[in-house]
Amino acid sequence: MADTPRATPVSFSEFDPISTAAWQQRISRDLKGADPASLEWHTPEGLVVQPFYHREALEALPATEAPTSTSRDWLNLPTYTVGAADKGHTAIDRAADALTRGADGAYFELTDAAAFDVAYLHEKLPLATSYVGYSIRLGAVSFVERLLATGTPTLRGFLRFDPVTDHSPDLAHQLAELRTVLTLTKAMPEFRALTLNGAFFANRGGTVTQQIGFVLAAAATYLEQLPSADVTVQQVAAALQVQVALNPNYFFEIAKLRALRRLWATLLHAFGLPADLAPALPIFAVTSTWSQTTLDPHTNLLRVTTETMAAVLGGATAVSVAPFDRIYQSPNEFSSRLARNLPVILREEAGLNRVADPAAGSYYLETITDQLAREAWALFQRVEAAEGLPAALGMVLQELHAVAQSQFQRIAAGEQVIVGTNRFQNSQEHFDYNPKRLLRSKDFDSTRAAYPSEVLRLATALHFQRREKKRRRAAVVLLGTHTNQLILESFLRLLPLQERLALKASHPEGTLSVLFSTPEAATLMYATPDQFGHFARVVCRVPVDEPDFIPPTLLTADLATMQEAVTLFGFKEFNVEGYSTEDVLARLQGRR
Incomplete structure (x- = not known):
C-alpha cells in the first residue's frame, strides 16, 4: 500500500560492540580483587557455567542446529x-x-x-x-x-x-x-x-x-x-x-x-x-x-x-x-x-x-x-x-544411586535448596494430612529428593502431637540407610565453624537410621536390618516364619512395650559429642 509507512531499520551504530574480553575486564574490576572464578557455577553434571555469555560463544559452537518439534503447539x-x-x-x-x-x-x-x-x-x-x-x-x-x-x-x-x-x-x-x-x-x-x-x-x-x-x-x-x-x-x-x-x-x-x-x-x-x-x-x-x-x-x-x-x-x-x-x-x-x-x-x-x-x-x-x-x-x-542395555543395567543403577546420594548430601548441607523443606520452612505449618497414616502407607514415595527431610519432620511432628502424649504411646520410624548422617550434616551447619570441626558422631556401616519417639523425648538411633526386622515382627505380632512380611516405616505401641523392644534388640543411640539427640532435633526444628 502506498500509504503504509516504510519500516526504519533499528540500529545503535553509535555504540561500539564490546568483546568478551572487555566484559571480563569490567567484571574483574567490579569484583575488586575477588577471583572471577568464584562466579562460576559447577553443576552436578560436571559442567562449569560462566556468569555471562556473549555472542562470541556461538562462534565456538559447531554449525549443527538442534532440531525442534515440527509443531509449535503441544x-x-x-x-x-x-x-x-x-x-x-x-x-x-x-x-x-x-x-x-x-x-x-x-x-x-x-x-x-x-x-x-x-x-x-x-x-x-x-x-x-x-x-x-x-x-x-x-x-x-x-x-x-x-x-x-x-x-x-x-x-x-x-x-x-x-x-x-x-x-x-x-x-x-x-x-x-x-x-x-x-x-x-x-x-x-x-x-x-x-x-x-x-x-x-x-x-x-x-x-x-x-x-x-x-x-x-x-x-x-x-x-x-x-x-x-x-x-x-x-x-x-x-x-x-x-x-x-x-x-x-x-x-x-x-x-x-x-x-x-x-x-x-x-x-x-x-x-x-x-x-x-x-x-x-x-x-x-x-x-x-x-x-x-x-x-x-x-x-x-x-x-x-x-x-x-x-x-x-x-x-x-x-x-x-x-x-x-x-x-x-x-x-x-x-x-x-x-x-x-x-x-x-x-x-x-x-x-x-x-x-x-x-x-x-x-x-x-x-x-x-x-x-x-x-x-x-x-x-x-x-x-x-559395556555391551549396552540391559547388560550394563547394574552400572546404570549404581551411577544413578551415587548421584542421588550426592544430592541427598547437598540437601542436608543446605548446598541444594528445596524451598519450604530444607530452607525457608513454614514453622507454623499445619499438615492437611495425617503424618502417621502417610508414613505407614505403602504408596508413600520414598525415592524423592525431599524424603529424608520430610520423614524426620513428619516423625517428630508425631512426637509432639497432644494425643500421643495423652495415650502414653511410643513410635519408631524407619528413616532410611543414610539419614542420620544427613541429619548430622544439617545440624553441624547450624553451629559455629570451630565447634563444627570439633564434633564427632558415630555412623556404623550397613545400619539403618531410626527415630524412637516417646511422649518425653525423640531419640535418633541405629539398628541393623536384622535388628529392625525382628523388632518389627515383635511389635506387629508377625510370626517369624511369615516369609512375605515387609516391615512398615512407622511402628507404634504402648510405651513400655516399645522401650523393652528397643533395648532387647540392641538399638544404639545416635551420638554427637556434647549434644543429646533431643538437642539436635530441637535445634533443627528451630526450637532452640
Whole structure:
C-alpha cells in the first residue's frame, strides 16, 4: 500500500560492540580483587557455567542446529493412575470431563492392564478420535488387541511399554510382544507404540546428561534387537517416542530436550536412518516426582510451572502436569483443575505456542545444549562399550544411586535448596494430612529428593502431637540407610565453624537410621536390618516364619512395650559429642 509507512531499520551504530574480553575486564574490576572464578557455577553434571555469555560463544559452537518439534503447539494430557484390579471407570469419567475443560487427551498409568475396561473407555472417549496414552508393564499384545476389538480402525496416542528400562522379566518374550504390537499398529501414523520411559532416570535423581545418555542406550537396544522379517528398523524408529520428566532447573531442562533431539539425529544416522526423522520425535514431558515435597506443598505449584514452561520451550509435543498434592492426597477436583489449567494458561494467556523454538540463538542455552549433548553422547558410548542395555543395567543403577546420594548430601548441607523443606520452612505449618497414616502407607514415595527431610519432620511432628502424649504411646520410624548422617550434616551447619570441626558422631556401616519417639523425648538411633526386622515382627505380632512380611516405616505401641523392644534388640543411640539427640532435633526444628 502506498500509504503504509516504510519500516526504519533499528540500529545503535553509535555504540561500539564490546568483546568478551572487555566484559571480563569490567567484571574483574567490579569484583575488586575477588577471583572471577568464584562466579562460576559447577553443576552436578560436571559442567562449569560462566556468569555471562556473549555472542562470541556461538562462534565456538559447531554449525549443527538442534532440531525442534515440527509443531509449535503441544497437547495437554492429564495423568490418571489406575490401581490393581481397577476397571478404571472413575479415572475414565474424570478424563472425559477434563476434555470439556481444557485437556486435549488423557494418559492412563495402568497397574493391571488386563482389568482396565477398554469398552467403557471407548464409550466415553472414542478411540478413533481421542488422543489417549497408556502405560503398562506386561501383556502388551493382548492389551492392544483389546483396544482394536472395540471396532476402532486406527488409534491415536501412544503406548509406554518399555521392558528394557522397566527391567521386565523374560526380556526375549517382551521384545517378541513389542514386535507384534508394532505389526498391529504400523499403519497408524498417529499412534506411537514404543514410548521410552526416560522419566525413570529423572525420578531417581539422575543428572540431565544421565537422563539423555541412558534413554539413548535404551533406544539403541530396541533399534538393534526389534527389527525382524516383519518389522524394519525404520518402522521401529517411526514408532519411538520418549517420555521425560522435568525438574526445576529451568534452563538445563530446556537444553535437555533440545540436546535430546540433536543426539536423536546422530543415533538414527548410526543406524543408517534418515536424519529427517529426528525433528518428528515426539517428546512427552511430565512433571517429575523427584522434586515434589509434602512440606509447604503449595511450592509444588511453582515447581510444576517452571517445569512445564521448560518442556514447552524445549519443544515437547505433549505435557502432563501433576497435581501439587499428589504425594499425600487422593485425586481431587481442586488440585486436578489447577494442574489441568496450567498448560492452558501457558497456551492461551502466555502465548508460548506462538513461535517455534523460542530458545534458539540464546548464547547461554545454545552453549549448554552443546555441552549437554557432548557429555550425554560420551556417556551413551560408555554404556554401549559395556555391551549396552540391559547388560550394563547394574552400572546404570549404581551411577544413578551415587548421584542421588550426592544430592541427598547437598540437601542436608543446605548446598541444594528445596524451598519450604530444607530452607525457608513454614514453622507454623499445619499438615492437611495425617503424618502417621502417610508414613505407614505403602504408596508413600520414598525415592524423592525431599524424603529424608520430610520423614524426620513428619516423625517428630508425631512426637509432639497432644494425643500421643495423652495415650502414653511410643513410635519408631524407619528413616532410611543414610539419614542420620544427613541429619548430622544439617545440624553441624547450624553451629559455629570451630565447634563444627570439633564434633564427632558415630555412623556404623550397613545400619539403618531410626527415630524412637516417646511422649518425653525423640531419640535418633541405629539398628541393623536384622535388628529392625525382628523388632518389627515383635511389635506387629508377625510370626517369624511369615516369609512375605515387609516391615512398615512407622511402628507404634504402648510405651513400655516399645522401650523393652528397643533395648532387647540392641538399638544404639545416635551420638554427637556434647549434644543429646533431643538437642539436635530441637535445634533443627528451630526450637532452640
